[in-house]
Amino acid sequence: MEIKGKFAVITGGSGGIGLETAKLFFKEGAAGVAIVDYSKEGLQEAKESLMGNNALFIEADVSKAEEVKKFIDESMKAFGRIDxxxxxxxxxxxxxxxxxxxxxxxxxxxxxxxxxVWLGMKYGFPALKQGGGGSVIITSSVAGLRGTAQVSAYVASKHATIGLMRTGALEGAPDNIRVNSIHPSPVDNRMMRSLEDGFAPGAGEAVKEGFTKMIPLGRYADNDDIAQMALFLASDRSKFITGATMVVDGGFTA
Structure with missing residues (x-):
């Protein structure tokens, strides 16, 4: 029971990585998990998938300050603290x-x-501080560690999250708030299907095959691979880890 009694908030919570992480958190003893997502349909599917658990479902756009403040406030009201x-x-x-x-x-x-990510820490830090600290985990990407042609916005954004993570780790440390980022290689989910088709419309399978050949372990990550790292960073086993870029890529960046 790695996170027994802890309360978590997951943005993008109805997507592949988010929902898999929520399921794993409950399996490992989480007392409650707030699932935050922009998609009403996704939230409904997540609700059906997590039935029987102490889950809170909140529709929000993470790029809007008032909506980020809302999901932090609603989570605090429901759970009493965020870990x-x-x-x-x-x-x-x-x-x-x-x-x-x-x-x-x-x-x-x-x-x-x-x-x-910036708004999440801006409004999340005070909530974490109230409970004596906690863990902030940011989903970045191997795209934050290297360049990839034709996805400039995505690459720029994932590089930027590293800067925010490191700044957050320094600012959060006095309040026992740890901040780390996860950097997956291609993950076998909806986002990669979209990118594969973008690189070669109608020939996504060939793109996937090409990416797979670049990964020494010979496969894409699956959602659980990333969820397991999130679990580690959420647990007390990582209590002395902050400011770290945790690469989960099957050797892609080796």
Whole structure:
């Protein structure tokens, strides 16, 4: 029971990684988990999937300050404290060269992936402090550690989360708030299907095969691979780890 009695908030909570992490958190003893997502349909599916657990479901856009404040406040009202804040919400944008990249898409990616993380810590830190500290976990990507052509907004956003994570780790430390980021290789879920098709419309399987060949362990990550790292960072086993970039990539960046 790695996180027995802890209360967690997960943004992007109805997506592949978010929902898998919520299930794992409950399995490992979480007392309550708030599932935050922009998608009404996704929240309904998550509600059905997590039936019987102490889960809270909140519709919110993480790029808007008033909505971030709302889900933090609602979680505190329901649970009394927050021990784990998993800032997992993210969007991939589109696949296009920089000179063709739509400005509105760039703004959307930065708004969700960067501003959403910043707002999460801005409003989440005081809640974590009230409970004596806790763990903030940020979903970044191997795209935050290297460049990839044609996904400039996504790559820029994932590099930016590292800066926010490191700053958060320094600012949170006096209040026993740890902040770390997870950097997955391609994960076998909806986002990668979108990117694969973006790189080669109608030939996504060939793109997947190419990416797979670049991973020494010979496969994409699955949602559970990332959830297991989130569990470790949420648990007391990582109590002396903060400011770290935790790579879960099957050797992709080796």
């Amino acid at each position: 784990v804040l998993f800032l997992n919400a993210g969007v991939e944008g589109v696949v296009k060269p920089m000179i063709e990249y739509p400005e509105e898409k760039f703004d959307q990616v930065i708004g969700v992936n960067v501003k959403g």
